[in-house]
Amino acid sequence: MNLVSLDIRMLRSLISVVETGSITETARRLGRTQPAITLQLQRLEELAGRALFDPENRRIVLTPDGETVLAYARSILRLHDELLSQLAAPTIEGHVVLGTPDLYAAFMLPSILAIFRRAFPRIQVELNCALSTPLVGLVRRGEVDVALVTRMNDFTGGQVVRQEQLIWMAGERSTAHLEDQVPLALLPPGNIYRDHAIERLEAVHRRWRVACVSASVAGLQAAAFAGMAVTVLGRSALVPSMREIGAPEGFPPLPKVDLLLYKSNTATSKAARALHDYLAHYLSLGEGIGTAGEYPAVASQ
Incomplete structure (x- = not known):
């Protein structure tokens, strides 16, 4: 049996391209060139031995085989990132205040925070539930370290992590x-x-x-x-x-x-950065945003 070794970067690119519908946007998010992303996807198809994208469609549309690869890619990346997180987590500890409306606290964040708690058992997360507008003010005053909010018309800053x-x-x-x-x-x-x-x-x-x-x-x-x-x-x-x-x-x-993720300028601890990067990673399209080697769970691959 000829065993195939898949590069994690190929899988990360596949997920991002499918979610964004754009090679250009994927290249921007992952910090690579468009030709590099295209080559990764072509190489992934070669290794899979079958077409992953529908060649008859001008938009990015997966074939049934592509859907299968995508499902496995998401599972592989989740386990990959959680393993690296577990290896790095014991060295990080502290207290972080997370602000979010109760809508997201109840229906969007529980599973992510459960994973975070297992990965970073020495970080204490204090949850502050409030509406988005006052939360942005609390972040700017340094009373909340990290906040996930709904973008209002007058909001500035923040990182779009999900719609x-x-x-x-x-x-x-x-x-x-x-x-x-x-x-x-x-x-x-x-x-x-x-x-x-x-x-x-x-x-x-x-x-x-x-x-x-x-x-x-x-x-x-x-x-x-x-x-x-x-x-x-x-x-x-x-x-x-x-x-x-x-x-x-x-x-x-x-x-x-748009859902925006904010981090206070006063939140400089490793614990605050770990929570911010972890939320960004799991709430967004799956691509890492951290610094390679420092927070492996969210490091770009």
């Missing part, structure tokens, strides 16, 4: 969406989730009213569960007893929002 698709949600048996004047459960004024919901309804001349205002996702969900209102949240928050509604029910499509 979250907004969707309309209602309780499983709710009929609130059928009301002539749609009752809405919304975040407080100034939040982009709220702004998009209202703008999209008004664009299609759908009447609405505010039935619930809550700074917590739990309050919005409670109103939806009870059949009191329709709400707008990220798709990651779609849970049992809630259902997505959309065009068939007369609700216009909603956009994606």
